[in-house]
Amino acid sequence: xxxxxxxxxxxxxxxxxxxxxxxxxxxxxxxxxxxxxxxxxxxxxxxxxxxxxxxxxxxxxxxxxxxxxxxxxxxxxxxxxxxxxxxxxxxxxxxxxxxxxxxxxxxxxxxxxxxxxxxxxxxxxxxxxxxxxxxxxxxxxxxxxxxxxxxxxxxxxxxxxxxxxxxxxxxxxxxxxxxxxxxxxxxxxxxxxxxxxxxxxxxxxxxxxxxxxxxxxxxxxxxxxxxxxxxxxxxxxxxxxxxxxxxxxxxxxxxxxxxxxxxxxxxxxxxxxxxxxxxxxxxxxxxxxxxxxxxxxxxxxxxxxxxxxxxxxxxxxxxxxxxxxxxxxxxxxxxxxxxxxxxxxxxxxxxxxxxxxxxxx
Ligand SMILES: Nc1ncnc2c1ncn2[C@@H]1O[C@H](COP(=O)(O)OP(=O)(O)O)[C@@H](O)[C@H]1O
Ligand SMILES: [Mg+2]
Numbered sequence: 514x515x516x517x518x519x520x521x522x523x524x525x526x527x528x529x530x531x532x533x534x535x536x537x538x539x540x541x542x543x544x545x546x547x548x549x550x551x552x553x554x555x556x557x558x559x560x561x562x563x564x565x566x567x568x569x570x571x572x573x574x575x576x577x578x579x580x581x582x583x584x585x586x587x588x589x590x591x592x593x594x595x596x597x598x599x600x601x602x603x604x605x606x607x608x609x610x611x612x613x614x615x616x617x618x619x620x621x622x623x624x625x626x627x628x629x630x631x632x633x634x635x636x637x638x639x640x641x642x643x644x645x646x647x648x649x650x651x652x653x654x655x656x657x658x659x660x661x662x663x664x665x666x667x668x669x670x671x672x673x674x675x676x677x678x679x680x681x682x683x684x685x686x687x688x689x690x691x692x693x694x695x696x697x698x699x700x701x702x703x704x705x706x707x708x709x710x711x712x713x714x715x716x717x718x719x720x721x722x723x724x725x726x727x728x729x730x731x732x733x734x735x736x737x738x739x740x741x742x743x744x745x746x747x748x749x750x751x752x753x754x755x756x757x758x759x760x761x762x763x764x765x766x767x768x769x770x771x772x773x774x775x776x777x778x779x780x781x782x783x784x785x786x787x788x789x790x791x792x793x794x795x796x797x798x799x800x801x802x803x804x805x806x807x808x809x810x811x812x813x814x815x816x817x818x819x820x821x822x823x824x825x826x827x828x829x830x831x832x833x834x835x836x837x838x839x840x841x842x843x844x845x846x847x848x849x850x851x852x853x854x855x856x857x858x859x860x861x862x863x864x865x866x867x868x869x870x871x872x873x874x
Contacts, residue, residue: 576644639828647683651837653678709804
């Protein structure tokens, strides 16, 4: 039920409120005693966007300059050790690099996995949500090369093909699990249709819930665009036989110690996902429709990519500019490029639909 016309206000926690009131020029004259009184702010603005004030509460992710400098370092570094365990499936390895940093190395049984990982990372950049993904670069496995020479023995035991392209993802300490937030958990669990998360439906949510939802709305757009079924969608699928699945940790999603979400393992995106659209779109689409509130910047990127019809060419530009090994894996096929543009257009249309709904209230 849409509760039109009501404006939901979120109560600042007392401490923040006190800080705001103490800020010079912020407190109205003659209200010195009201310090500590609760201030309010709106979680949403203009019907379909998260408010600036709320977005400012989202914990920072991977800073783009730090990410770029780690990528340069990781490409130049030697792999000092390769260990099993810590990075997921048995074909992955935890690498220690000569600069002291660590990386998860992912080997694709099928080359489309590494391609999907690398292209998804660049699509995140194109959408302006790359700070939620750990920095990732490609590497060429050459047992006699400078980068891998020190771990030749480990390579022999890895069954990685000489000359394969693997991905290196910056290691992140102390990641924890994430369970899907209530809007998807409860609705999906009760077997009803997913109800859209909209600006008018945010009453009663705490600040930390809202801050998390801001990040989830980006995640759901991202996973729709890349057709990545290996996160929330695979859980929705598993509901058929596991009614509690939405209460379990979401795969390939973690929380950093500062509370920010970290989207890992995007290998199912774009290439693999587009190959399996017929199987997964009946889950991808309702999930997208369950979101009617967006980060304004993300919605703007989508609008621009729709208006200019240049999603694939922009993605290619970023991929070539920022990934030295881009040429090794190749890019999206013409058909995949059209699918990407079609999905951008679909998301844009969905955002317009949400806008129309919000203004008709
Ligand atoms: N960059 C990383 N930093 C820290 N831990 C990671 C990182 N990448 C993966 N892991 C750990 O490995 C697990 C599996 O990672 P994932 O990339 O999903 O591998 P898989 O190929 O097995 O699906 C994660 O749940 C996490 O615990
Ligand atoms: Mg995984």
